[in-house]
Every structure is written in C-alpha cells, then in structure tokens.
Amino acid sequence: MKKIPLATPTMHTEEQQYIQKAFDTNWVSPLGPNVDEFEDKVSAYVGVSSAAALSSGTAALHLSVILAGVKENDIVFIPSLTFAASVNPVRYEKAIPVFIDSERDTWNMDAAVLRKAFEKYPHPKAVMAVHLYGTSANMDEICALCKEHDVPVIEDAAESLGTTYKGRMTGTFGDYGIYSFNGNKIITTSGGGILVAQQEKDVDKARFLSTQARDPARHYQHSAIGYNYRMSNIVAGIGCGQMLHIEEHIQKKHEIYKTYKESFSDIEEIEMNPLNRYGIDNNWLSCMTISPESSVTPTKVMDALEAEGIETRPIWKPMHLQPVFEEYDFIQVEDGMSVSEDIFNRGLCLPSDIKNTKEDMKRIIEIVRKQFVQS
16 A cells, blocks of 8 residues: 655755765865855745855744844744744743734734734734745735834745745745745755845844854854854755756645645535635645534544555644643634634645655545545
C-alpha cells in the first residue's frame, strides 16, 4: 500500500548544482555566494529591495520582534489561529501576547476584533498578522488600524510565499515580513527563513544581529546581544534551485485545491478553506471543514485516511487553548465559541503534496467521500 504524505519537499536538479558549487569552492559555512543569490532571488520575486536569509522562519520572526522594539511586558496582538512559532518569539523577549479571533472569510485575524483589542489595550508594541495556510489576511484593514494607532506590523508569511493581496505579495505590507523554507513549505531549503523590511536599515540590522552582533572592529567586539541565525551557503544553494520552480509548485497546489473543491462540491457537509477574494493564494495546504450538523467528524475522516497510509493533520489548535499560553487574554467579537475554536473543531488539512498523482488524488477523495455516503 502506497503511503501518501501531507506535504514533502520536491527536489529538482538545479539544487544539487548549487550545492556542488558550494563544495567545489569550499563555501560550506554561513554566508557565501549562494546566500547572496538567494536573498536577491527572493527579494526580486516578492518585490522588495533586500532581504536577510536566516536559519529558520522562527529566527526571522524573533528578529522582527526585536526590530519592532518589543521588550519585557510589552503587549503584542497575534491571531489565535496559528502555529506556536508565531507566538514563541514574543515570549523569548518576555512580552505579553494578546490573542485575536479569526474572521470566517479568510480564517485570519479579524479586523473588527483587532479594533476591539485596541479599545482594551490602546498601546500595544506591535501587531503580528499571519497568512494562514497560504491565504492572505485582509491587510488593508489591519494596516489601516495599525497606522491609526502608530503601531508596527509584523507579517508572518511563513506559509504564504507567492500569495498576493490586491496585486502585491504577502510579507511586504507590514514593517517587517518573514517567510519560512521548512521542508513542507511551498519551496524549501530543508530548514531556513528570510526577513524583509520596509526600511533597508532594518534588513542591515537583522544581518548584524544574526551574526552575533559583531561590531566592525578588527578584534571581536560586541555592544549588543547577537544571535547565530544566519543561513548557511549550502542551505541557500537548495533555495536558489527551488526558486527556479516556485511558480510551478504554486500551480500544482492550485490544481490540488481545485480538484478537492470540485470533487466535494456535491457534499453539502464539506466546505473547503476560504480563499481571499482580493488576491491569489498559493494554496500551501488544502483544508476542509465539516458542517456541525453532520454525523461525520474530522477525526473519523482522518482515521479512515490514516488506515490507508494517508497522512492528514488537524487545523492548528488555537493559541488561547494551548496550556502554555492559557494565561493570556483572548479577544473575540461575540460571546460563546470563538471562530478560531469552531474552525479547529470542524476542520482538517488534506494531503497537499505536489507529487501526488491523479491516482493518489482519486484514492484520497474516494475515501473521504465514502465517510459521508455511509453516514
């Protein structure tokens, strides 16, 4: 029985050529020509002047939090429906996350809830927007609120490289933006991330902090705390090769989402994850929710697929429900079950590997459909 993964790296031939060049020239440590080229390729693709390639998306978020001036006991607004890596860098700096509920239209931060949060906490240090599963948040509304309150915006675009909102790439609306190149992302460097910013000086500072904050002196001198966050030349070589295929990867993700949507269109209990009508999503992961009236549960669907060697994943468990973050405030518009909790309770992520064949997709879809026909 063939196993079908949720999402895995798709390698081509160019990645190995870049890696071999790094070996041939002995550039195997952090920094080097591949790093420079990868930064240039990503910058050109998303439409910014420069970028800092780092060891992970989390490292990029951490530096963004620092660049935003977040300190101990400062408040940072973060959507609750996200992965813990969005929140952890805020806690690294001993700041206080305040969690914001989602809107149903995109599953991302609800601007109406954000406005309510500003009323309760008028002076947050930063707002972090997340583009969940490759779908853009409604950045016009979020940025307008933040501008009104003179608060910097951090964009966690870890999952949304290649996604556009009103013709502009996600990650480029805020003061700081980050992308992840973890193994399951739209392109990969095996592990890595990148930081972009509106101000060139912020990218320069990120590079400085990511290389142990070494002052420009002949001897080793440090006047700030630094981090070992720079990307290696080997890893960057993988990224250079992957960037040549990013549009191809996105197109295949689009096909996967479209196939699921069309195949489940006659089942009223199933709804695919929403796409932002103001842009083009990269469809990083295709997700579905099940009607609360249905006798079928996400667990039943996931168990049926798992029994056939097919990997799925629950929707991210909201941060305000996580034991490690349960002491922090959560803002929602109405009382009762939050939107983020409802999505978590009723949703699951479907296999979205771009190497899936038509036969693989047919097998997945038949198993899912069978659960509803039997119910």
